[in-house]
Amino acid sequence: MRADVGRVILVRHGQASFGAADYDHLSPHGAEQARLAGAALAARGLHPDVVLQGRMRRHAQTTHALVEAADWSTVPVRTCGAWDEIDHLGVMTAFGEDPGQQDPRAFQAAYERALHRWMADDPHEPAGTVAESFGAFTARVTDGLSAAAQEAGRGRSVVVVSSAGPLAVACANLQHPGFPEVDPGAWLRWNAVAVNASLTTVVVGRQGTRLLAFNEHGHLAPGHVTFR
Numbered sequence: 001m002r003a004d005v006g007r008v009i010l011v012r013h014g015q016a017s018f019g020a021a022d023y024d025h026l027s028p029h030g031a032e033q034a035r036l037a038g039a040a041l042a043a044r045g046l047h048p049d050v051v052l053q054g055r056m057r058r059h060a061q062t063t064h065a066l067v068e069a070a071d072w073s074t075v076p077v078r079t080c081g082a083w084d085e086i087d088h089l090g091v092m093t094a095f096g097e098d099p100g101q102q103d104p105r106a107f108q109a110a111y112e113r114a115l116h117r118w119m120a121d122d123p124h125e126p127a128g129t130v131a132e133s134f135g136a137f138t139a140r141v142t143d144g145l146s147a148a149a150q151e152a153g154r155g156r157s158v159v160v161v162s163s164a165g166p167l168a169v170a171c172a173n174l175q176h177p178g179f180p181e182v183d184p185g186a187w188l189r190w191n192a193v194a195v196n197a198s199l200t201t202v203v204v205g206r207q208g209t210r211l212l213a214f215n216e217h218g219h220l221a222p223g224h225v226t227f228r
Contacts, residue, residue: 006152082144
């Protein structure tokens, strides 16, 4: 890649603990995924100028495993709320769906029903205790992506550890003109296929900020590929 092109590498966290009392904690499988992602980035010769992470515990745990595997002990790590995931339990509860379901398929169906209603940003919907609207969520992630791209500048690299939701907003924003007002459902389509510990590359150059690669997970063996 040209020396005057900046890079933002978006890393989805490793597998969390679905079905456990505390979802926001990497499973042993998720910690290994994060280590594999770190080793893959190091094998590319990447030594970023900074690592940004969301405020979830699974973000910090992923960052720790990734940085250790990549041997980035001298790289500064900063926590940035722009890369936080949505409160999925709050969204489900606010729209009358049960977040305690243990069957993954039933949970996913209920979650998507709640998301569609949340995305509508309809003031007549019983939004309940949802602290952040869909519009506010997409705006803060878009601002976070702009800040990361500015920090990458020309010839620098920024690694961002986040979740499927913010990564999907970033991709929809870059690939769908007018998002989120136009085709807000694009967010769900990107979100649905994001692999744990996958790598998404955004380049920053004279033609602006562009998506170069999405959801790379060749560093994961088939048995290591998960979506939650």
